[in-house]
Amino acid sequence: MGKHAKYVEPGSEFNRDMNYIPDRITAGARTPEFGPTDVPLWPVEPGRYRLVAAAACPWANRAIIVRNLLGLQDVISLGLAGPTHDARSWTFDLDPGGVDPVLGIERLQQAYLARYPDYPRGITVPAIVEEASGKVVTNDFPWITHDFFHEWSDFFADDAPDLWPRELRAEMDEVNKRVFTEVNNGVYRCGFAGSQEAYDAAYDRLFTALDWLEERLTSQRYLVGDQLTESDIRLFTTLARFDAVYHGHFKCNRQKLVELPALWGYARDLYQTPGIGETLDFGQIKDHYYKVHTDLNPTQIVPAGPDLSGWDEPHGRDSLG
Helix, strand or coil, X not given: CCXXXXXXXXXXXXXXXXXXXXXXXXXXXXXXXXXXXXXXXXXXXXXXXXXXXXXXXXXXXXXXXXXXXXXXXXXXXXXXXXXCECCCCEECCCCHHHCCCCCCCCECHHHHHHHCCCCCCCCCCCEEEECCCCEEEECCHHHHHHHHHHHCHHHCCCCCCCCCCHHHHHHHHXXXXXXXXXXXXXXXXXXXXXXXXXXXXXXXXXXXXXXXXXXXXXXXXXXXXXXXXXXXXXXXXHHHHHHHHHCCCCCCXXXXXXXXXXXXXXXXXXXXXXXXXXXXXXXXXXXXXXXXXXXXXXXXXXXXXXXXXXXXXXXXXXXXX
16 A cells, blocks of 8 residues: 555644535436535436445445445445555455456546546545446535435335434434534544644533433434434444544543443444444454554554444343334
8 A cells, every 4th residue: 555644734623624526316317305406416327326435434334324224235336445545545455356346446546537537635435436437426425325315215125214204304404413513523523633622622522412412312212203314324333433443543532332321222223223233344444544544553553452242232222212
């Protein structure tokens, strides 16, 4: 692998670049009912697109889970990059010869450059790539999963869950915003803080949010309403990495997940839900963070712990509303 990227700006707080490729895939390339509309639109078409993800990445893990739950495996193919990458791009280290078998490329960067020869930003997962052209369509991860649900419904499995119940959408939007800002991105704001002041502020905001979630989930099984929604998936992918990575590597160390009874039971409940737990690979997760973030871990030593065997223990949350 080549030189790794730098993630910490000394003296500064971490600010995530949210300027993604805004294109959306909609049924008949229609104007979507929700979210940005003044963007390029692509039509839903089985077999046309490939979801490129990585088991290590929480944002990509979300897309893998939603694809599983909705039963879209036969209409949207899946390519998986390996857990480590250099400053240039995620690579297909897990495939024979290091080449994605459908796209015929070694680096996801090649799909970005096929469409944008001078693409100026980071090469991120998840990304949707058009198989025939080999060109990236979008990497706008919040809308990728949103549109999987709202635009691909003709191809859902019979038992696909309603991940965006209409009566819960307003509350979901509110909860999702706080979970993203304070938790999903909050752990990164701790880990990539460039000053003590930035770290302290991020740490306080993270654990204030985790306390709110612990209280909320003490009396209810799911984050919003009484059923599994995408809000749960968005929170889960951060919780799943908390003890293995964020507690130590990102210095989010007031408590471990296993020391927060409601959140730990909630996370195990989701992990044991078909289509969710099997997407996790804790080895790849640890390899990614500890080997890629060389400015945080210059030795690239991957810790042996923690003990992750507790994920299969009974969660006891079935009786909660």
